[in-house]
Structures are given as C-alpha cells and as structure tokens.
Amino acid sequence: MVAMQLYVVFILLSSLCQRLQGIELEELPDKDMHTGLLLQLLKRIRLERDYDTIVIYGREPCVFHALLPQLELPTVLLTQGSSWEDWSFSSESLLLICTSDAEQERNTRTLLKLQPARRLVYLELEKQPKEVCQAYFEREQVNVAMVDSVGNLYSCRCFEQENYVQLAVNLSSSYPKESTALMSLNSNIDVASESNSNYAFIYVEQFSNMRGSLIRSEPDLLGPRAFLYHNPSTGKYEIKGFVANLITMFAEHVNATVKLRDDIGLGQSIHYKNIVQRVKLNMLDIAATLSSTLDFKNYDHLSYPYIHSSFCFMIPVPARLDYKEIYTIIVHPLVTGVLIVLFFIFSLLLIYSQDLNWRRFSLINLLLNDRCIRGLLGHAFPMPAQPSRYLKGICMLICFASIMTTTMYESYLQSYFTHPPYEPMLRSFEDILNSRHRIAVEREEAKHWLLKNLSLTTSNAHRVHIVDNWQELIRLRESFNISFIYPTTELRWFSFNEQQKYFSEPVFYYSEDVCMKRFLLLSLPLRRHLPYRQLFEKHILTMQEFGFAKFWMDNSFNDMVRLKLTSLKDYSHPLMPEDQVYIKDLTRIFVFYLAAHLFACICFAIECCWAKIFGLK
Numbered sequence: 001m002v003a004m005q006l007y008v009v010f011i012l013l014s015s016l017c018q019r020l021q022g023i024e025l026e027e028l029p030d031k032d033m034h035t036g037l038l039l040q041l042l043k044r045i046r047l048e049r050d051y052d053t054i055v056i057y058g059r060e061p062c063v064f065h066a067l068l069p070q071l072e073l074p075t076v077l078l079t080q081g082s083s084w085e086d087w088s089f090s091s092e093s094l095l096l097i098c099t100s101d102a103e104q105e106r107n108t109r110t111l112l113k114l115q116p117a118r119r120l121v122y123l124e125l126e127k128q129p130k131e132v133c134q135a136y137f138e139r140e141q142v143n144v145a146m147v148d149s150v151g152n153l154y155s156c157r158c159f160e161q162e163n164y165v166q167l168a169v170n171l172s173s174s175y176p177k178e179s180t181a182l183m184s185l186n187s188n189i190d191v192a193s194e195s196n197s198n199y200a201f202i203y204v205e206q207f208s209n210m211r212g213s214l215i216r217s218e219p220d221l222l223g224p225r226a227f228l229y230h231n232p233s234t235g236k237y238e239i240k241g242f243v244a245n246l247i248t249m250f251a252e253h254v255n256a257t258v259k260l261r262d263d264i265g266l267g268q269s270i271h272y273k274n275i276v277q278r279v280k281l282n283m284l285d286i287a288a289t290l291s292s293t294l295d296f297k298n299y300d301h302l303s304y305p306y307i308h309s310s311f312c313f314m315i316p317v318p319a320r321l322d323y324k325e326i327y328t329i330i331v332h333p334l335v336t337g338v339l340i341v342l343f344f345i346f347s348l349l350l351i352y353s354q355d356l357n358w359r360r361f362s363l364i365n366l367l368l369n370d371r372c373i374r375g376l377l378g379h380a381f382p383m384p385a386q387p388s389r390y391l392k393g394i395c396m397l398i399c400f401a402s403i404m405t406t407t408m409y410e411s412y413l414q415s416y417f418t419h420p421p422y423e424p425m426l427r428s429f430e431d432i433l434n435s436r437h438r439i440a441v442e443r444e445e446a447k448h449w450l451l452k453n454l455s456l457t458t459s460n461a462h463r464v465h466i467v468d469n470w471q472e473l474i475r476l477r478e479s480f481n482i483s484f485i486y487p488t489t490e491l492r493w494f495s496f497n498e499q500q501k502y503f504s505e506p507v508f509y510y511s512e513d514v515c516m517k518r519f520l521l522l523s524l525p526l527r528r529h530l531p532y533r534q535l536f537e538k539h540i541l542t543m544q545e546f547g548f549a550k551f552w553m554d555n556s557f558n559d560m561v562r563l564k565l566t567s568l569k570d571y572s573h574p575l576m577p578e579d580q581v582y583i584k585d586l587t588r589i590f591v592f593y594l595a596a597h598l599f600a601c602i603c604f605a606i607e608c609c610w611a612k613i614f615g616l617k
C-alpha cells in the first residue's frame with residue numbers, strides 16, 4: 001500500500017561530488033537544447049548555494065527525470081506529491097517540482113525541514129507565476145523559482161509589490177566568479193546590491209528586509225528576561241530585557257515591527273505556559289520568554305538554545321551564631337582530643353626523660369602531670385635542678401606546643417567575638433527538610449520537579465509551602481521574604497544578586513548544591529512554520545558571539561531600575577553589631593570554668609581521703 005502511494009527511489013551513485021561542475025554545455029548533445037538549458041540552470045543554482053540531495057515531486061513524464069543521469073546526486077522521487085513518512089531531508093536539498101500543483105506535501109515535519117530548501121517548479125504554459133508564488137507563500141515556503149517551457153525564469157519575492165521577478169536566463173552571460181557567488185550567498189543580499197551588480201540571484205534571503213511586516217510577540221513580564229515599559233517618546237508599550245532585546249534587535253535588523261497584544265498593559269502578567277500555548281496555536285511568532293528543552297519532545301516549537309542555566313534554590317543566608325555559642329564551637333572535639341593525646345605523650349616524655357627510666361611512672365603522674373599541664377597552658381613550671389639535655393629538649397617541645405595552642409585559641413576567640421561566624425549552610429535536600437526554612441513552590445512545579453528530587457513523607461510534607469497563585473510566589477520572592485526557600489534559575493538569581501549588592505548585607509545565596517536541574521538549555525518558543533526561523537537562529541548565534549547576550553544580562557537589572565520596574569529598597573534586616581561583650585555571652589566559659597573547678601575539688605577530696613586511709617597506716 002505504502003509502496004503504491006509512495007514510489008521512492010534512491011539513486012545513489014558514486015562520485016557524487018564535483019561532476020556537475022565539470023559538465024560543460026559543449027559536452028551536451030545539441031539536439032536536446034531544452035535539457036541543456038535546464039542543466040545549465042541547475043548548475044547556476046548550485047553555484048549560488050550547493051545542494052546535496054534532489055527531491056522530485058511529480059510523476060513521469062516530467063522534464064526533470066531526464067536530467068537525473070547527468071546530475072549524479074542522491075535522489076528521492078515522490079510521485080504522489082507527499083512523503084507521508086517523516087523524512088529527514090537535509091536543508092541543502094533542491095526540490096524539483098514537475099507541475100505547479102505536483103507538490104502536495106502534507107507532513108508537517110517534512111514541511112518544516114523543507115522550509116529552507118529551494119524549489120524549482122516547472123510551470124505549465126497557462127499558469128501565472130503570481131498564483132504559484134501566492135500558493136507557496138500561503139504555505140510559508142518562500143524559496144521558490146519557476147521555469148517554463150519557453151525558458152523564462154521567475155523567482156518569488158515575498159515583500160515586493162509584484163510577488164515575483166522575471167530573471168533573464170542568458171546562460172552565456174557572466175555570473176560572478178564561483179567563489180564570490182558561493183561566499184556571498186549566505187549573507188544577506190538585499191535588492192539594492194542585487195541590482196547594482198548585473199547578476200541577479202535566483203534565490204535571495206527574502207526576510208532580510210521584511211519592510212515593516214509584523215512579528216507578533218508577547219513578553220512573559222518576568223524579571224530581567226522580558227518586561228514591558230511605556231515609552232513616552234513613542235507613546236507605546238515596548239519590551240526590554242535580555243530575551244526581549246533579542247527580538248527587538250532582530251526586528252530592527254530585518255526591518256520588521258514587533259507587535260504586542262493590543263490590550264497589553266503594565267502590571268498584568270501572563271503565565272509563560274499560556275504564552276507557549278499561544279505560540280503552539282500560531283497566535284504568536286516569537287515569544288519573549290524562555291522554555292526549557294525538557295518541556296518539549298522536539299525543536300519544532302523552539303529556537304536554537306539561546307542560553308543555559310541551572311535551576312536551583314535561593315536560600316536565606318544563615319544567621320550568625322550567638323555570642324554564647326562561640327566558645328562551644330571553638331572547642332572542637334577532634335582538636336580537643338588531639339590536645340589530650342599530646343598532653344599524655346608529653347607527660348610520658350617528661351617522666352621518662354628525668355632519669356631516662358620509668359621509675360617515676362605512675363598513673364596519677366601520667367594523668368595529672370602538673371608540669372605538663374602548666375607547660376601546655378603557657379604557664380611557668382619548676383625545672384629540676386640539673387636537667388639533662390633530653391629534658392631540656394622536651395621542655396622546648398612543650399613550650400612550642402603551648403605557644404601554638406594558646407595563640408590559636410586566642411585568635412579564634414577574638415576574631416569570632418568581633419565577627420560571629422554563620423550557622424552551617426544547607427547543602428542537601430535533607431538539610432533543607434531538617435532546617436527551619438520551608439520551600440515555597442508553585443503547585444505545578446511541585447508536581448513537576450520537586451517530587452522527583454525530594455523524598456517527601458507525611459511527617460515532613462509541611463516543609464513545603466505550596467502556592468497556588470504563581471504571582472503570589474513571585475511577589476514573595478521579589479520581596480526577599482526569608483521565611484522561605486525559592487526555586488530559581490541562575491539567570492533570575494543573577495539580577496537578585498545584583499539587587500542584593502545595594503542591601504546592607506546579603507539576604508539570600510544561590511545554592512549550587514541543592515538543585516532541581518543542574519543544566520538546562522533554554523530556547524525561545526517559535527511558531528512551528530516560522531519562515532525566518534533560520535535567520536532568527538543565526539541572529540541568536542551572532543548576538544551570543546559578539547557578547548550582546550552577556551551585555552544585556554549584565555545590564556538587565558540596571559535597566560529594570562532605570563525604568564522603575566524594581567526599586568533599590570533594602571530588604572535585609574541587619575542586626576546592629578554589638579560593640580560590647582556582656583557577661584551573658586560568656587556563660588559557657590563560666591560553666592566550663594565551674595565544671596573544671598568542681599573536678600579539681602573532687603580530685604582534692606579524693607586525695608585527702610586517700611591520705612587519711614592509706615597515709616595513717
């Protein structure tokens with residue numbers, strides 16, 4: 001069945017390349033001038049821009065079939081006028097169409113792929129080129145040329161009064177040198193330069209001058225990427241932002257006009273999902289928003305990726321530690337353990353080095369060696385009358401260790417009392433669930449992202465604050481409300497961080513550790529059959545290459561401030577730094593001091609008892 005409907009033959013011959021250019025008119029048989037003319041025309045088309053595949057629409061008899069042996073290129077024959085299957089045609093295909101209505105391509109994906117391809121239609125005698133161009137423009141296929149049996153060559157032109165031009169096919173007339181022709185083809189040739197040289201291109205970049213045509217767009221009014229403002233000099237609403245600029249710049253470049261909704265106004269915003277929906281319904285050409293490639297199955301509705309980002313959390317900067325706590329945190333158990341081990345080693349060394357034997361060794365001497373304690377705390381201690389050189393060496397070691405430890409603790413204590421350290425940062429989802437903060441998230445997103453990453457149980461579900469109204473979430477986030485943790489893309493964080501620089505102290509930090517997605521490719525949603533998709537994607541790359549995208553990003557926050565869309569209000573709540581240390585701040589130290597005293601008293605009491613019981617014997 002499929003075989004009947006679609007008779008596809010691939011003629012794959014070896015030595016594909018370069019043969020065509022070698023064919024000269026002289027080599028062709030004189031009797032078949034018509035074939036010769038067409039071959040010459042195909043050669044000229046190939047000089048403009050190379051093609052690597054031939055697709056022929058229409059059934060035999062057809063002039064183009066006769067040319068195939070000479071063309072020696074991979075060929076697809078579509079006799080039924082449609083490819084049915086989703087073919088991956090290359091954009092460098094040349095479509096030869098036997099009659100003006102032979103191409104009835106219905107496969108939307110194939111149509112999309114064939115948009116940049118060039119078409120050569122063999123025009124029947126009674127057909128008007130105007131109608132054919134019109135029919136193709138309605139299908140948004142713009143690279144169309146026609147040749148009729150008399151040898152007239154027409155090429156469609158979208159944005160001109162007459163929608164086609166007639167070109168002279170003087171095959172012996174000079175076209176530009178091959179190299180210049182091939183080089184200049186991909187650049188934007190406008191009509192002016194075309195008429196200056198006496199060489200007229202058959203296929204031109206139609207959209208390089210759109211003569212004021214409309215590009216329908218809509219901003220999502222989210223933060224720095226696309227926002228609306230009222231331009232007093234034109235009296236109209238305009239869009240700005242690092243995504244919106246891309247579109248306005250493109251419109252300027254191709255002499256088009258950006259058209260926003262008529263009823264658009266400040267202060268209203270549309271969920272970006274609705275904008276994407278409008279793009280899918282062909283109501284918008286290019287939307288001024290960003291969509292992740294993860295939300296789409298393919299690139300039919302997306303442009304080439306414009307920017308990449310991560311999607312993580314912005315978390316309130318942890319509070320500073322209480323003064324009371326400082327003493328506790330500097331007595332780190334590991335360091336204390338090391339110090340105690342050092343103390344025992346020094347005690348042993350001291351005991352041994354006095355007489356170079358173990359006669360003085362006893363448990364009490366090891367555990368409570370008063371010389372060693374005093375030495376390590378940096379105090380004076382009595383030296384034996386004639387110390388050996390070993391003993392002197394050990395004392396030196398003790399002095400050195402005491403200097404190290406006492407200065408270390410002193411500097412810790414002093415600097416922490418001046419600038420108390422922060423509480424630990426949240427480094428994982430577990431940390432967040434165990435912290436006092438709650439994650440604020442929109443219901444849709446909670447379903448989409450959060451549940452995948454978070455092991456929510458009934459006991460910790462209250463750690464997530466679900467917001468039904470997304471504008472409410474945005475308002476919370478923009479007012480730097482520190483009760484919550486917010487999911488944010490790095491792009492948005494960039495301007496929050498910029499804003500924070502005007503605060504007296506930072507309020508949030510962007511966590512690179514707790515992420516919902518570490519790498520997202522973001523593209524602009526495009527209408528599926530946008531005919532200038534290629535041109536727009538090239539524009540994206542150019543803007544990236546020349547650093548405009550980065551420049552817009554860097555300036556986006558300043559633009560928002562300049563257009564009074566955000567304020568420089570300080571949302572931080574800095575605590576006045578205390579310039580005194582109160583007794584209450586030292587309670588831990590006193591507790592420690594008391595405990596040590598108590599311990600000493602107990603030791604003393606035991607010693608007394610010991611003396612009473614054993615000393616009286």
Ligand SMILES: *[C@@H]1O[C@H](CO)[C@@H](O)[C@H](O)[C@H]1NC(C)=O
Binds near residue numbers: 170171172174
């Ligand atoms: C074709 O062009 C050449 C050189 O440009 C010219 O000499 C010749 O007369 C032209 N032929 C026709 C049929 O216009």
Ligand SMILES: *[C@@H]1O[C@H](CO)[C@@H](O)[C@H](O)[C@H]1NC(C)=O
Binds near residue numbers: 212213
């Ligand atoms: C741009 O478009 C306008 C029509 O809106 C036209 O008058 C003008 O000539 C065009 N500019 C260029 C450079 O072609």
